[in-house]
Structure formats: C-alpha cells, structure tokens
Amino acid sequence: MTTATPRTAVGRRGRFGDWPIAVTFLGPAVLAAVLLRLWPAARAVWDSLRSTPFGLAPTTWVGLDQYRWLFTDPAFLNSLKVTALFGIVVNPLQIAVALALAVLFNERIRGVGLMRTLVFLPVAIPQSVSAVIWAVAFRPDGPLNGVLALFGLGGLRYLTSPGQALASIVVVVSWIGVGYWMMFLIAGLKEIDPNLYDAAALDGAGRWARFRYVTVPQLRRQLAFVLVADTVSNLLLFAPVQILTKGGPDGSTDVLMNDIFERAYTEADVGAAAAATVVLTAVALAIVVVQFRLLSSGKD
Amino acid sequence: MAAGARGGRVGMALLGGLIALLFFLPLWWALAGALRSEQETFRTLSPVSLWTLIPGQPTLGNFASLVHGGFGRAMLNSAVVTAATLVVGLAICSTAAFGLAVLRFPGRTTVFAVMVVSFLIPFDAIAIPLSALFRDFELQNTHLGLVLPGVGNGFAVFLLRGFFLGVPKELAEAAHVDGLGWWGIFWRIYLPLSKPAMVGAGLILFVFQWQAYLWPLLIAPSPAMKVAPVAIAQLSGERGADFGAIFAGAVLTALVPLLVLLFFQRYFTQSLSGSGTKG
Numbered sequence: 001m002t003t004a005t006p007r008t009a010v011g012r013r014g015r016f017g018d019w020p021i022a023v024t025f026l027g028p029a030v031l032a033a034v035l036l037r038l039w040p041a042a043r044a045v046w047d048s049l050r051s052t053p054f055g056l057a058p059t060t061w062v063g064l065d066q067y068r069w070l071f072t073d074p075a076f077l078n079s080l081k082v083t084a085l086f087g088i089v090v091n092p093l094q095i096a097v098a099l100a101l102a103v104l105f106n107e108r109i110r111g112v113g114l115m116r117t118l119v120f121l122p123v124a125i126p127q128s129v130s131a132v133i134w135a136v137a138f139r140p141d142g143p144l145n146g147v148l149a150l151f152g153l154g155g156l157r158y159l160t161s162p163g164q165a166l167a168s169i170v171v172v173v174s175w176i177g178v179g180y181w182m183m184f185l186i187a188g189l190k191e192i193d194p195n196l197y198d199a200a201a202l203d204g205a206g207r208w209a210r211f212r213y214v215t216v217p218q219l220r221r222q223l224a225f226v227l228v229a230d231t232v233s234n235l236l237l238f239a240p241v242q243i244l245t246k247g248g249p250d251g252s253t254d255v256l257m258n259d260i261f262e263r264a265y266t267e268a269d270v271g272a273a274a275a276a277t278v279v280l281t282a283v284a285l286a287i288v289v290v291q292f293r294l295l296s297s298g299k300d
Numbered sequence: 301m302a303a304g305a306r307g308g309r310v311g312m313a314l315l316g317g318l319i320a321l322l323f324f325l326p327l328w329w330a331l332a333g334a335l336r337s338e339q340e341t342f343r344t345l346s347p348v349s350l351w352t353l354i355p356g357q358p359t360l361g362n363f364a365s366l367v368h369g370g371f372g373r374a375m376l377n378s379a380v381v382t383a384a385t386l387v388v389g390l391a392i393c394s395t396a397a398f399g400l401a402v403l404r405f406p407g408r409t410t411v412f413a414v415m416v417v418s419f420l421i422p423f424d425a426i427a428i429p430l431s432a433l434f435r436d437f438e439l440q441n442t443h444l445g446l447v448l449p450g451v452g453n454g455f456a457v458f459l460l461r462g463f464f465l466g467v468p469k470e471l472a473e474a475a476h477v478d479g480l481g482w483w484g485i486f487w488r489i490y491l492p493l494s495k496p497a498m499v500g501a502g503l504i505l506f507v508f509q510w511q512a513y514l515w516p517l518l519i520a521p522s523p524a525m526k527v528a529p530v531a532i533a534q535l536s537g538e539r540g541a542d543f544g545a546i547f548a549g550a551v552l553t554a555l556v557p558l559l560v561l562l563f564f565q566r567y568f569t570q571s572l573s574g575s576g577t578k579g
Contacts (some may be wrong), residue, residue, distance in 0.1 A: 021482050022405040029396030030411060032452025033418035040430035041421055047429065101319065109313040115320035117565070121327060124561045125554035126511040128529040132536040132550050133330045136543060143329060146348040175323065236424045239513040243533045257424065257514075264428045265518075273428060281425040288420050 041281060047274030059271075066275040076276065078251050079259035082166065083235065086255055090170050091231050098178050098226065102185035103215065116186070120179035127176060131243040134172045135159075138244075159245050162252040169253055172240050177233070181226045188222030189215070228291035232284055256280050327554070328353060333547035334362055341543060362548035370523065371549050374531035378553075381443060381527060382509045385450040389505040390498065392451050397460030398486050402472065419454025424514055431518035441522040450509040456501035463497035464490055499567040503560070510557055528553040 048066050050059040070076050105116045122130055137143055138158040145155035158168045196218065200210045216223070238257040241247065247254035247262065254262075260280065264273035329352070333341045336355035344351045366372075400412055430449065431440075439445035472485050480488065491498070516527045526534075532549040535541055 019405055022399055022403050025395045025399035025403060026411055028392045029452050029457060030414060032392060033415050036430065036449055036452060037418035037421045037426060040426040040433055043433060044426060044429040104312060104316050107312050109309055109316055112316065115316045118320040118324040124557045126529040128513045128533040129550045129553045132532055132546060133326055135536055137326060141342060141345060143345055143348065143352060146345040150348050232422060236422055238424060260428060277425065277428060281421060284422050284425050285420060
C-alpha cells in the first residue's frame with residue numbers, strides 16, 4: 001500500500017494501513033495459531049499416512065491403509081460406538097436440564113443468585129478435581145451407596161460394572177457442565193421481550209404454552225449454540241474418563257479421546273493414533289461449521 | 301390469584317434451593333473430608349447422617365501432610381504456569397484483537413481467515429500430535445512447554461476484538477491528528493477503555509490453564525514439573541492413598557478458581573453472555 005514509515009502514515013488520515021505495524025500487532029498470535037493448531041493438525045494427517053511399527057522401526061508410507069485398519073479394529077469401532085452412545089445420551093440430557101434450571105433460576109425468587117452460583121460452582125473447579133471427588137463418592141462404601149442404604153436399597157457398583165460405568169460418567173459430566181450451559185440460557189432468557197409473554201397471556205396461553213411458543217423459539221440461537229458447543233466438548237471428553245475408568249470395564253467407557261491417548265502412549269502406535277486424531281478433528285470441525293451456519297441463519 | 305402466584309413462588313424457591321443444595325453437596329462433602337481424618341469420613345457413612353456432612357473432630361492435619369508430600373510444589377507450578385499464561389496471553393491476544401479490529405492492511409482478510417480456521421480446531425483434539433512436536437523441540441518438562449499452548453486463545457481474541465470494534469473510531473483519528481502512533485492509541489486509548497473485556501479475556505486464559513489436564517499429562521510427566529490437577533489425579537490413583545489428603549488437595553486446587561470466580565463473577569457472566577449471543 002505504502003512504503004512510508006509508521007510515523008508518517010500515522011499523520012495522514014485514510015492511509016492508516018501499513019505492514020510493519022500489522023506484523024508487530026498480529027505476528028505473535030498468527031504464529032501461535034499456525035504453530036500450535038495448524039501445524040500439529042498437519043502433522044497428524046502426515047503421520048496417519050505412514051506406519052510406525054512398534055515405534056522403533058523406520059516409518060513407511062502406507063497411504064490410506066492406516067484408516068482401513070482403524071475402521072476394522074474392534075477396539076476403535078467400540079470406541080466410536082461408546083462415544084456416539086455417550087453423546088446421544090449426555091447432550092440432550094444436559095441441555096434439557098440446563099434449560100429447565102435456566103427457566104427456574106430466571107424467576108424472581110429469593111436467593112436465586114446464590115442458587116445459580118451453587119449450580120455453577122462445579123464448572124469453575126478443574127475437571128480432574130471433580131473426578132477425584134466422585135471417585136470416592138462412587139466407592140462401594142461411599143456416600144451414594146450410603147444414601148441407598150438409608151432407604152433399605154442395596155448398593156450399586158457404579159464404575160466397576162460394565163452396565164453402570166458409562167451412566168456414572170454421564171452423571172459426573174452433567175454435574176460439571178450443566179451450570180455452564182444454564183448460564184448461557186439465562187443470558188438468553190433475559191433478552192426476551194417481556195411484552196411477548198404478556199401478549200401470550202392475554203391470548204390465554206398457560207405456563208406450558210408460553211414456554212413452548214415464546215421461550216423456546218426466542219431462545220433458538222442460544223439453544224443452537226449450546227447444543228453445538230456442548231456436543232463438541234462432550235466429544236472431546238477425556239479427564240473424567242481417564243481418571244475414573246481408563247476406558248473400562250470391558251471398554252464400556254472407552255470414548256475416542258481415551259482410545260487415542262491409549263494408542264499414542266500405552267501402545268506407542270503413532271500412525272493409528274494420528275489417524276484416529278484426524279477422524280476426531282474432522283468430526284469436531286464439521287460440528288463447529290454446522291454451528292456457524294446455524295448461528296448465521298438464526299440472525300435472519 | 302395473588303395468593304396462588306405467591307404459593308407458586310414459594311414452591312419454586314424450595315425446589316430451586318433443593319436443586320442448588322444437591323449440586324453443592326459433593327463439594328461440601330469433599331470440604332468436610334478435607335477437615336477430618338479418613339477414618340471419620342468413612343465411619344460417618346454407615347449409616348449416613350448429619351455427621352456425614354459435619355466434621356466431628358476438625359483437623360488441619362490433612363493439609364499439613366499434603367504439603368509435606370510434594371503437593372505444594374504442584375500448586376506452585378500451577379501458579380507460575382497460570383500467571384505466565386495470563387501475562388503473555390493477554391499481551392498476545394489483545395494486540396491481535398486490536399490488529400483485527402482497528403488496523404487496515406493488505407491481506408487482512410487472509411489473516412482473519414487463518415485465525416478463525418485455526419481456532420476452530422479444538423485444542424484437545426490436536427494435543428497429542430502437538431506433544432510429539434514439543435518433544436522434538438525438547439520442550440517436555442519445561443515451564444515454557446506448559447505455558448505456550450495457553451497463550452493464543454481464540455475466544456479471548458474474538459471477545460476483545462468485539463469490544464474494540466465498539467470503541468468509536470473518532471477517538472483513534474483524533475489521537476492520530478495529535479501525533480499518537482498505533483501503539484500509543486492501543487495502550488492509551490483502547491486498553492483503558494476495555495477493562496471489562498480484558499478481565500473477561502483474562503478469565504478465559506486463567507480457566508483454560510488452571511483446569512488443564514490432558515496437556516500437562518502429556519508434556520510434563522516429571523514429578524518436579526507436575527501441576528496441581530495432574531498431581532491430585534495421580535494421588536487418587538495410588539493404592540492405599542490417604543483420602544483425607546486427597547480431599548485436602550482437591551479443596552486447595554478448587555479454591556483458587558472459586559475465589560477468582562467469586563471476585564470476578566460479574567465480569568464472568570458478562571463475557572459469557574457476550575460470547576454466547578454474538579457467536
């Protein structure tokens with residue numbers, strides 16, 4: 001545009017732009033974006049096209065074979081199944097609970113600020129801390145079974161039972177996350193024009209009808225955002241699973257991130273881990289792109 | 301009618317209070333567990349009673365044994381890494397946001413596109429290949445290796461950019477006329493006007509780094525470099541670990557972000573609603 005130094009460019013209106021100053025402002029962030037996001041993504045694609053037998057022998061080019069092996073590997077197929085099942089259960093559950101809590105805690109009730117904060121607290125503490133606390137809570141001699149015993153019920157096995165472990169993870173993850181999504185929805189509720197409710201009430205709409213025909217349509221953009229953001233974050237679930245079950249028992253909680261971690265670190269199978277990473281990143285990106293389309297169409 | 305509405309309100313208050321208590325109970329129980337012996341924690345579970353939630357013989361012994369056992373080092377690592385992330389991250393993210401919001405230069409749309417695309421890739425998804433790259437560069441078990449992934453945060457950049465876009469252009473133009481350079485405009489006009497957004501961006505960076513688990517697990521496995529979230533998880537994974545110490549560690553690790561949240565709650569909700577509605 002211009003070869004003038006920043007000093008002289010600054011003096012003239014309308015010719016603000018020049019490169020050196022842009023580089024100093026944006027350079028570090030662009031460097032971080034490229035080196036810390038794009039480069040490792042490219043490295044994963046590169047590694048996935050090669051094979052690293054036992055991590056010691058020299059790598060060889062295998063093209064797409066790595067993906068072919070992966071999609072016939074029962075362990076990987078199981079982890080796809082577990083991740084999908086987990087997502088199908090946990091996402092609607094969290095959003096329904098978050099929406100119900102948002103509506104409740106948007107009411108004018110005494111102490112509602114404190115109630116909101118208490119529900120939000122688990123979001124603020126590190127996931128690994130939450131997992132550690134729940135690990136004790138789920139023990140056979142822990143408080144959950146203690147409460148069941150109060151009602152004369154036998155104890156559950158929670159994390160050690162293939163039938164209960166994934167449900168237990170759902171409980172922990174929802175306890176952690178619901179307050180976060182609730183806050184987004186409360187922010188959305190506050191933006192709804194109160195006149196809409198008055199008009200609906202005048203038309204004789206009851207509580208449920210007002211929720212169904214005013215609240216939900218007016219919250220559409222926030223709900224779409226929460227749905228996608230929640231789906232991505234649950235797709236990438238790692239810490240609670242790695243700490244509580246390590247994917248077990250019998251692979252019943254072996255979500256994708258845990259499967260990739262095991263492939264990369266326990267089995268040192270770089271090629272397979274890279275291929276699985278590429279699959280995971282592609283799915284996550286696809287969801288994020290859908291999010292942007294939803295949000296931009298919601299503006300019209 | 302009015303009585304009915306008031307009755308409904310009381311019912312909702314009771315329901316809300318009950319739900320809030322249920323969410324809070326696990327944390328309260330962990331706090332109680334941190335303040336009493338392991339034996340007392342488990343003895344008061346059969347049967348469950350009010351004493352399950354109240355330490356009968358309160359003690360700070362768990363915290364003492366925890367600090368002697370190397371957990372203090374982990375807390376220190378977490379503090380150092382998070383503080384460095386905050387300072388460096390705020391500098392990088394705010395200058396980038398200023399560049400995207402205010403500067404006009406050739407290739408601006410390309411730079412914007414690169415930033416958006418790269419930050420669309422969730423960090424955790426590429427953490428494992430990134431850790432292989434970091435090992436090639438000998439960054440494992442270093443503070444630098446722990447800090448770097450936290451300094452360029454897309455959410456922080458776009459939160460600040462949105463705020464900077466709202467600053468009237470006339471201010472910058474007037475400053476230009478007065479002979480102020482771009483750095484002066486950034487430092488003396490935009491930053492002082494953007495305190496809430498800076499706090500919001502700082503919170504995003506802080507939460508990301510203090511909560512980090514996967515990345516420190518991958519890049520800093522040495523005992524001297526462990527951060528608190530990893531240390532507490534590994535403490536609980538040990539056979540015969542003392543549950544009193546585990547609870548004490550959990551409380552200490554959770555306390556820092558809880559205090560930060562309490563202090564900055566207003567800003568946090570603000571930035572949350574901003575990022576939610578502006579997409």
